[in-house]
Amino acid sequence: MTISRMTTLTAxxxxxxxxAAMADCGIESGRVAILSNDFPALxxxxxxxxxxxxxxxxxxxxxxxxxxxxxxxxxxxxxxxYTSAVVANSSxxxxxxxxxxxxxxxxxxxxxxxxxxxxxxTIDGQVMAVAFMANAQHLFVRDDVLAQVGMERPxxxxxxxxxxxAVREAGIMExxxxxxxASGWNLGEEFVNxxxxxxxxLFEPGxxxxxxxxxxxxxxxxxxxxxxxYANPDFLTFDSNATQALWExxxxxxxxxxxxxxxxILDDENSTPEVTGNTALIGAPTVAGGxxxxxxxxxxxxxxxxxxxxxxxxxxFRALMHGLRPEVIAANNDAxxxxxxxxxxxxxxxxxxxxxxxxTRPYPMVPYVGLMHTALGNELAQFLxxxxxxxxxxxxxxxxxxxxxxxxxxxx
Amino acid sequence: xxxxxxxxxxxxxxxxxxxxxxxxxxxxxxxxxHVEHEQVLVTVENCGPFGCTEETRVDRDATxxxxxxxxxxxFNGLGTYFNRAHLATAEIAEAWATxxxxxxxxxxxxxxxxxxxxxxxxxxxxxxxxxxVILGLAIALGVNALPKMFRGVTIFFSLLPMIVTPxxxxxxxxxxxxxxxxxxxxxxILFDDPDLSLKASPTLTWITLFIxxxxxxxPFAFIVYYAGLQTVPxxxxxxxxxxxxxxxxxxxxxxxxxxxxxxxxxxxxxFMDNFRVFEPIVGFQAQASATSLSYIIYSDLRGDVQQFxxxxxxxVLTIIGVAILLTPVLIRTWRDFNRKRA
Numbered sequence: 001m002t003i004s005r006m007t008t009l010t011a012x013x014x015x016x017x018x019x020a021a022m023a024d025c026g027i028e029s030g031r032v033a034i035l036s037n038d039f040p041a042l043x044x045x046x047x048x049x050x051x052x053x054x055x056x057x058x059x060x061x062x063x064x065x066x067x068x069x070x071x072x073x074x075x076x077x078x079x080x081x082y083t084s085a086v087v088a089n090s091s092x093x094x095x096x097x098x099x100x101x102x103x104x105x106x107x108x109x110x111x112x113x114x115x116x117x118x119x120x121x122t123i124d125g126q127v128m129a130v131a132f133m134a135n136a137q138h139l140f141v142r143d144d145v146l147a148q149v150g151m152e153r154p155x156x157x158x159x160x161x162x163x164x165x166a167v168r169e170a171g172i173m174e175x176x177x178x179x180x181x182a183s184g185w186n187l188g189e190e191f192v193n194x195x196x197x198x199x200x201x202l203f204e205p206g207x208x209x210x211x212x213x214x215x216x217x218x219x220x221x222x223x224x225x226x227x228x229x230y231a232n233p234d235f236l237t238f239d240s241n242a243t244q245a246l247w248e249x250x251x252x253x254x255x256x257x258x259x260x261x262x263x264x265i266l267d268d269e270n271s272t273p274e275v276t277g278n279t280a281l282i283g284a285p286t287v288a289g290g291x292x293x294x295x296x297x298x299x300x301x302x303x304x305x306x307x308x309x310x311x312x313x314x315x316x317f318r319a320l321m322h323g324l325r326p327e328v329i330a331a332n333n334d335a336x337x338x339x340x341x342x343x344x345x346x347x348x349x350x351x352x353x354x355x356x357x358x359x360t361r362p363y364p365m366v367p368y369v370g371l372m373h374t375a376l377g378n379e380l381a382q383f384l385x386x387x388x389x390x391x392x393x394x395x396x397x398x399x400x401x402x403x404x405x406x407x408x409x410x411x412x
Numbered sequence: 413x414x415x416x417x418x419x420x421x422x423x424x425x426x427x428x429x430x431x432x433x434x435x436x437x438x439x440x441x442x443x444x445x446h447v448e449h450e451q452v453l454v455t456v457e458n459c460g461p462f463g464c465t466e467e468t469r470v471d472r473d474a475t476x477x478x479x480x481x482x483x484x485x486x487f488n489g490l491g492t493y494f495n496r497a498h499l500a501t502a503e504i505a506e507a508w509a510t511x512x513x514x515x516x517x518x519x520x521x522x523x524x525x526x527x528x529x530x531x532x533x534x535x536x537x538x539x540x541x542x543x544x545v546i547l548g549l550a551i552a553l554g555v556n557a558l559p560k561m562f563r564g565v566t567i568f569f570s571l572l573p574m575i576v577t578p579x580x581x582x583x584x585x586x587x588x589x590x591x592x593x594x595x596x597x598x599x600x601i602l603f604d605d606p607d608l609s610l611k612a613s614p615t616l617t618w619i620t621l622f623i624x625x626x627x628x629x630x631p632f633a634f635i636v637y638y639a640g641l642q643t644v645p646x647x648x649x650x651x652x653x654x655x656x657x658x659x660x661x662x663x664x665x666x667x668x669x670x671x672x673x674x675x676x677x678x679x680x681x682x683f684m685d686n687f688r689v690f691e692p693i694v695g696f697q698a699q700a701s702a703t704s705l706s707y708i709i710y711s712d713l714r715g716d717v718q719q720f721x722x723x724x725x726x727x728v729l730t731i732i733g734v735a736i737l738l739t740p741v742l743i744r745t746w747r748d749f750n751r752k753r754a
Contacts, residue, residue: 068716097469123459134461174606232609233591237700299462367717373716378711381701404497407447407448408447408719
């Protein structure tokens, strides 16, 4: 505890120290406190915002992978602990449900009138967040391995299976495939992606009633099982760190990973030129003859807390926009697929751009999708371990979701 | 001690216990009897970088009004306790009625999250606790038999597993048993099976967790026993030696009876600790194969939607479980206490 607090303090001090040396960015006074996830693109943004720190402006940042678990409590306080929460499609929902973030229309009109409409996350006519980067899961392939088995880059999961069979057949790799299938949130996400790729709808239209226990659900599970036949038997513990490490060690021929990992994979650390030089980031494949890729689009954006003074809100908005100005984006070009001016899509962005351009659907932003995601993540492992049938697994998910959604008041 | 002095003596700790233990437990019980309000849903248009969609959202004003009326939520009585995520009485009854063999019934029960977690928790408690006691005693006897000059170093190394933070200890082992790790790869070579994975099979995951549990808790039993061994009366041991008792007989008939109160103490602490097993499941990412009661509470409270009612109900059931487990030991201690007083 002491050590982690020390690191946080050091990080804050560094940010403040870095800021003191820079020019101010036109804010007279106010408090800027950022709560966000913990990855390089967000570090760049927070450091850029910290340049606004001065004698009358404080800028602090708490960047942690556990941000989703503390954001509601932290923004419920009055005044809120953080003036801004950096969120994604799914994590904005609880803040909206509780009314903890404020509409940004006035701030945008005053300080960023040129902000493109596509960056404005508009809910029921009000801008609630400013999206600045995109992410999606898509395929990573090794061109040299594909050449060895004489096959093209796959565009459908059926082709992926053919490639994997050929790689195993040729004795190049025993376990050539990986996706983020760690039991829990990751596994739930893989089901959602594959299910939407099959053309499924998670819920009955216009209601919180689940609609996953059907033929499409079974086809989805069968495809996941077929793919993971080619994965290392440890696959139910694979999160992004695990799959990235496997890829960088050259043990995979095809993987389905987050685009945000592209920069780390293509850089010259932790891997060999043979692997990085032959790695291609390509769009997410379609499945079962569908025409939408089996993936979901995610955006990351910032929100401004409701329970703070207008002065702090304005200071936060301007500091964050300063942290996202074209120079910061250009200097951190490969850290993310930015949705801001100054971004030149490079090799690490190719997969996400291709996935977005082929009509992939955004991750659903409905208030009960988190419960469905949890139920999927908890109940599907037994099927993938071969301990129960697909029908039973889907029935379990449905029952677990109904119990949770009833408790939360979404279903009667 | 006069009663008045006694009251003043324990008042500070009593106050702390009421404030930090009793009141939170009462709040958890109250919470477990309530569920969230009915959510008032409206359909709105959401727009973003990927276009516009019609999506459902919670009508905040209507929900706020409901909350104003009943801040605790809807009263649900024991409903949460009996739903599928907890005791699942309806599901159990249905499984009993529709399955024709005990095995099939058991499969259906093990498919329910609460029972899956309960079975692992109980297995962990009843396998790890005795092994910790036995191993702790064995290490203590071994260290006690060493020449004095080696004892300090040996004690330090024997205590290491307890000094290492549980999460770190389990992470280190997690990486070692990875199919690419030193233990995992060695096992694959030893058993000549490239698909052998300690993380993939539920049985092997359980065994790994048990071994980790014994490894991390044995030093606790060891150090308690080692302290106890210093108080074993020399005269009795010498008398036993003169009577021709072997080393084993001396341990069996002198040392072990002498250490019996310590064994009760260790068992008590270990039963409580092991029933709350949690860190190794996170550290070993074992949730696919093994979940415990503490883990499902944690899982309810994580993510985008926190299920406080459900977590509270599981917490109360865990408290009841600990109470049931400890009753026999406590009754025994109470009897001993009364016998001594009489």
